[in-house]
Amino acid sequence: MSWLVTGGAGYIGSHVVRCLDEAGLAPVIVDSMSSGIRSFAPAHVPFYEASVLDREELVRIMDAHSITGVIHLAGYKYAGESVKFPLLTFEQNVTGTARLLEAMQQAGVNNMVFSSSAAVYGTPSVALVTEQTATEPESPYGQSKLIGEWLIRDQGIAAGLKHTSLRYFNVVGSGSEELYDASPHNLFPLVFAALNSGATPKIFGTDYDTTDGTCVRDYVHVADLALAHVEAAKKLEAGQELEPVYNLGSGDGVSVREIMDAVARVTGNQFQPLLEPRRPGDPARIVADGQLAARDLGWAMRHSLGQMVDSAYRASQALTPAKEA
Numbered sequence: 001m002s003w004l005v006t007g008g009a010g011y012i013g014s015h016v017v018r019c020l021d022e023a024g025l026a027p028v029i030v031d032s033m034s035s036g037i038r039s040f041a042p043a044h045v046p047f048y049e050a051s052v053l054d055r056e057e058l059v060r061i062m063d064a065h066s067i068t069g070v071i072h073l074a075g076y077k078y079a080g081e082s083v084k085f086p087l088l089t090f091e092q093n094v095t096g097t098a099r100l101l102e103a104m105q106q107a108g109v110n111n112m113v114f115s116s117s118a119a120v121y122g123t124p125s126v127a128l129v130t131e132q133t134a135t136e137p138e139s140p141y142g143q144s145k146l147i148g149e150w151l152i153r154d155q156g157i158a159a160g161l162k163h164t165s166l167r168y169f170n171v172v173g174s175g176s177e178e179l180y181d182a183s184p185h186n187l188f189p190l191v192f193a194a195l196n197s198g199a200t201p202k203i204f205g206t207d208y209d210t211t212d213g214t215c216v217r218d219y220v221h222v223a224d225l226a227l228a229h230v231e232a233a234k235k236l237e238a239g240q241e242l243e244p245v246y247n248l249g250s251g252d253g254v255s256v257r258e259i260m261d262a263v264a265r266v267t268g269n270q271f272q273p274l275l276e277p278r279r280p281g282d283p284a285r286i287v288a289d290g291q292l293a294a295r296d297l298g299w300a301m302r303h304s305l306g307q308m309v310d311s312a313y314r315a316s317q318a319l320t321p322a323k324e325a
């Protein structure tokens with residue numbers, strides 16, 4: 001049993017690779033290295049620098065390793081930036097997923113776990129989003145993830161693909177100090193990049209309709225998230241039916257201001273964040289009901305917000321800090 005992990009040299013992918021490896025599901029990595037970090041891939045895991053847009057190369061890799069399933073994390077992940085770069089976002093996330101599905105069909109690979117996103121919901125009117133909540137994405141990124149889900153679902157109908165899509169909420173923290181979210185646009189890496197270089201973290205938008213005016217998100221620890229992928233892969237491999245989509249969120253809403261306070265507590269740095277205008281494409285509040293994933297995928301929050309902040313901070317100090325956009 002060998003599972004292909006696209007985007008396996010990325011922040012979340014590298015955690016998933018380690019969990020698969022420990023579970024005996026022999027990971028193989030494909031990563032274009034557009035944002036991946038080579039040292040995130042364990043030396044003993046087969047690694048291919050290739051794009052999911054390259055169907056023929058994907059077929060060769062799947063055949064060479066007798067791949068039985070794919071965890072598809074490769075993609076462009078920035079909701080805010082996707083408003084400026086819709087074509088890039090659609091090429092990477094929609095065309096990329098379509099090419100990968102073609103390659104899987106050609107190579108006879110029949111199991112798929114897809115990295116989807118809370119961004120498919122837009123700004124929901126309910127306090128807790130369930131998988132039945134209407135999908136009304138507000139950014140090209142959210143749209144691209146929803147289309148990815150549809151392509152996979154339709155391939156299930158047309159070609160018998162067994163699949164599930166995991167709608168992650170905000171993934172933060174670090175499972176080990178050498179793995180870090182190095183992204184130049186997400187809140188945690190930007191806050192720590194600023195603090196580590198003597199700059200001041202910024203809050204984008206203080207006039208949202210939330211308790212303190214800043215955006216509210218549902219933060220989950222990357223190590224908890226990675227385990228849910230392994231459960232999904234094992235179940236698909238064993239021929240068990242899964243739901244087409246699962247929320248991976250905690251049910252707790254935390255504002256950007258509250259994150260800044262938690263960072264100040266953990267680091268002992270009593271900074272005053274800079275208050276900036278809103279960032280385009282940002283929903284005001286989005287928090288998940290994760291009960292379905294708890295029922296089927298053993299989904300549980302094993303880490304507290306303090307542990308998320310602390311682990312991210314330690315890892316940020318061990319690695320080159322992210323550059324600010």
Ligand SMILES: NC(=O)c1ccc[n+]([C@@H]2O[C@H](COP(=O)([O-])OP(=O)(O)OC[C@H]3O[C@@H](n4cnc5c(N)ncnc54)[C@H](O)[C@@H]3O)[C@@H](O)[C@H]2O)c1
Nearest residue numbers: 007010011012032033034035036051052074075077168171
């Ligand atoms: N980080 C979050 O909070 C979050 C939340 C919801 C969903 N997601 C999704 O999870 C996935 C992983 O996110 P991440 O935070 O690890 O981001 P990341 O940028 O660290 O990882 C993405 C990886 O995919 C690779 N990649 C990009 N385009 C590729 C292509 N065409 N072919 C092959 N590899 C390619 C990159 O080099 C990188 O290693 C993404 O699909 C993202 O949209 C992330």
Ligand SMILES: O=c1ccn([C@@H]2O[C@H](COP(=O)(O)OP(=O)(O)O[C@H]3O[C@H](CO)[C@@H](O)[C@H](O)[C@H]3O)[C@@H](O)[C@H]2O)c(=O)[nH]1
Nearest residue numbers: 077079117118119169170185186187190202203204215279
């Ligand atoms: O320096 C910063 C960076 C971000 N923010 C705010 O922090 C919140 C969270 O932003 P960010 O960390 O960029 O996450 P999201 O835009 O919510 O998107 C993340 O979480 C989504 C799931 O909810 C995923 O789909 C995306 O891939 C992932 O980038 C937003 O309100 C941002 O405006 C700041 O205030 N200051």
